[in-house]
Amino acid sequence: MSESLPFYLPQGNECGLFELAWRHHLPLLLKGPTGCGKTRFVAHMAAKLGRSLFTVSCHDDLTAADLTGRYLLKGGDTVWADGPLTSAVRTGGICYLDEVVEARKDVTVVLHPLTDDRRILPLERTGEMLSAPPEFMLVASYNPGYQNVLKQLKPSTRQRFVAIEFDFPAPDLERKVVAEESGLEEGRVQPLILLAQRLRALKGLDLEEGVSTRLLVYCATLLQAGLGIREAVQVTMIEPLSDDPEVKAGLEEVAKAIF
Ligand code: ADP
Numbered sequence: 435m436s437e438s439l440p441f442y443l444p445q446g447n448e449c450g451l452f453e454l455a456w457r458h459h460l461p462l463l464l465k466g467p468t469g470c471g472k473t474r475f476v477a478h479m480a481a482k483l484g485r486s487l488f489t490v491s492c493h494d495d496l497t498a499a500d501l502t503g504r505y506l507l508k509g510g511d512t513v514w515a516d517g518p519l520t521s522a523v524r525t526g527g528i529c530y531l532d533e534v535v536e537a538r539k540d541v542t543v544v545l546h547p548l549t550d551d552r553r554i555l556p557l558e559r560t561g562e563m564l565s566a567p568p569e570f571m572l573v574a575s576y577n578p579g580y581q582n583v584l585k586q587l588k589p590s591t592r593q594r595f596v597a598i599e600f601d602f603p604a605p606d607l608e609r610k611v612v613a614e615e616s617g618l619e620e621g622r623v624q625p626l627i628l629l630a631q632r633l634r635a636l637k638g639l640d641l642e643e644g645v646s647t648r649l650l651v652y653c654a655t656l657l658q659a660g661l662g663i664r665e666a667v668q669v670t671m672i673e674p675l676s677d678d679p680e681v682k683a684g685l686e687e688v689a690k691a692i693f
Contacts, residue, residue: 441474462574463573464597467646489532490518502520514559530574612627616657626653629689643675649671
């Protein structure tokens with residue numbers, strides 16, 4: 435199985451914590467900025483534990499029925515179709531709700547009985563009451579940086595989860611991650627890491643969010659494919675961060691000091 439294990443370089447003890455939470459039937463909340471490795475971490479752990487992974491990217495139109503399931507019309511008949519959460523419960527899989535704060539309020543109602551010691555999923559529409567098998571696990575993530583007052587996880591919800599804080603990997607780790615993901619040698623990745631550090635230091639001043647590990651991987655991938663450094667930096671580490679000409683000019687200044 436390890437051959438198909440998605441590559442993940444741990445930042446700390448998160449792999450051990452995940453496994454412990456899974457073994458003891460505890461739901462897990464991953465907090466951290468976008469593109470720092472949360473989704474990859476869950477994919478890695480699901481494969482390591484031999485569980486199927488059901489990932490849902492939450493958005494503000496996502497309803498409880500999108501997770502649990504609905505009746506669909508098929509050739510004149512109505513047939514029940516499980517949603518991803520129900521499938522994970524039925525098969526003892528791992529359900530990962532990415533950016534859970536984005537989902538509509540009725541979603542939390544479904545999650546509550548699943549995230550305490552009852553571990554049940556009531557399906558009102560079919561009249562079923564599913565009990566989650568020991569292998570089932572609920573994992574959710576959210577980005578505290580994006581939050582506004584209207585979009586916060588209520589304490590009654592967040593206090594049902596074991597929570598781990600994520601951040602961008604430390605420079606040495608991030609260099610290894612970016613090199614591994616892009617195929618670019620570590621020596622050429624190093625200045626990108628330095629630039630990312632400097633751009634991240636601007637977060638809050640002009641930028642809502644610092645450059646992500648994901649964008650660094652994009653940049654290194656383009657460099658490895660032969661694109662020039664200036665252009666690669668422009669399209670992966672400047673344009674995606676801001677639309678404001680003044681802010682972009684500021685970022686370009688920072689980049690010019692390195693390249
Ligand atoms: P998130 O879910 O936090 O938004 P992802 O898990 O999608 O972020 O990470 C974005 C990319 O960054 C991944 O596709 C992977 O290439 C890379 N990455 C970040 N951290 C790691 C890590 N620790 N090990 C391996 N890859 C990582």
